[in-house]
Amino acid sequence: MKIVVCVNHVPDTATRVNISSDQKTIDLERVVFVVNPYDEFAIEEALKTKEAVGGEVIAISLGKVVNKETLRKGLAMGIDEAVLLKTDEQLDTLAVAKALAEEIKSQNAELVFMGKQSVDYDNAVMGQLVAAILGYNIVANATSFNLSGNNIIAEREIEGGKETIATMLPAVITAQKGLNEPRYASLKGIMGAKKKVIEEKEVQIIDNFVNVIEMKKPPRKAPGKIVGVDASAVPELVRLLKEEAKVI
């Protein structure tokens, strides 16, 4: 079976964000990029599935040439092939979804994994969009995944609980933390990944459905009040919460 895993190259979560001079994107200077954390779970699940049922795993990433670093990490973990959908444009979510779906279709993949959310734009809807475009089943936010023949049993986290879902291939699964423990790349894997050729394809879709007017920093909060340094400050804190903030 052909399995696709979609991966994104994102600023490390410890990054301080500054706005670039265009007022529409972040300043990339001194920003450390990493594999989107949730995509690591997606890679692991794709590899585990391949180990169980056979086939091959193809990683796809859409973005600039630097996204190859993330693809190479996937190759080092054991992914068979990698494709960069190259664009320097800032595409909106639906435009990205269309480009990914087109590539998944041309790869003829029946099963697609990706992180439940990319920690840059935090939309958490890419899997759902891709599934809708392809007409595939979707399990978003999965914390467990079992494939038997064409049948999928998965669990996903919802607000205040979890759901067990029965569905079938073809499907898109988006990975939540807890799905698995991502493996480390072996030295052999890292060496092998260096030699692999990452296929590059230019993204044709350039129509955006959403325009960014401006990007800005959130308003800074006024400094708060240190009420005290020990338990004796508790009555005053409770008074402030009741009378000033009126939140309890």
Add this chain to the structure above:
Amino acid sequence: MANKFLIYVEQRDGNIKKSSFEALKKGSELAKLLNAKIEAVVIGNEIGNLEDIGGYGVNKVTHLKNAELTNYSVSAYSELFIKFAEEINADLILLANTLMGKDIAPALAVKLNCGLVVDCTELEVNNVNIIATKPVYAGKALTLVETNTPKSIFTLRPNVFTAGQSSAMKAEVIVQNIDTVNLSNNVTKVVKTEGKLDVSEADIIVSGGRGLKAAENFGMIEELAAQLGAATGASRAAVDAGWRPHSDQVGQTGKTVSPNLYIAVAISGAIQHLAGMQSSKFIVAINKDKDAPIFGVADYGIAGDAFEVIPALIEELKK
């Protein structure tokens, strides 16, 4: 310019979600400004008090009903939602940014081939367009965006928009019985975490961090939360240590929350954590280290030992 608003009303177990009341209220305000028509749709089986949504300014709701819709199913709900939105030719659709909202809004966006903006924290009318504020990088930056398609879909972050007090107005409820339900994605079991409020939906959150030193010390966090009717949260450090489940994690690789009150206990305030909770309306920090970054975003702080302050706080609240 939008002429026909559609608000998706989300129910679980037959109860309407608070975040849907927020969407109804915001939708009715925007529709009034744009002089547009507005109605609501709800999908499920037995649903209580549907006429009450009139109290939030929307006076017509269609209930798409079938016994097989008791449990949520993405395939069934998406299909019905899309069909309804197309039938009434809705051009501005609002949903709460919940797991369900994030499942079905994208399906509709694909069908309508239209702009989708999720997790909005503000929607404003500028002339005839709607400008949405959408946090990115877990709230480290905000974007102002607009769609450039005739139809648009926005999902609203829960707890940010206020539903306020409902009026006594009642909505007209139209029940449409559905014949066939697409269960290609079938929820076979729903397990609720017993007696536990989810951080993404709570008005008050009490979160604990690394400074609590051990899983058992979250007992006092739970006790304080119970006293306040709050949900319990945790920092990444506490989750990575295995003291708390990931569903409790607040921050960039956990949940982004905006409660009325966020109490951070023994959390130093790593940038990933601050990103996930800094949009809370009031923040209280309790931490031994007076230089901890958490005090930089806190409205009120006690720079003292959580192991002394929290039991005292529980006692004070019992008074």
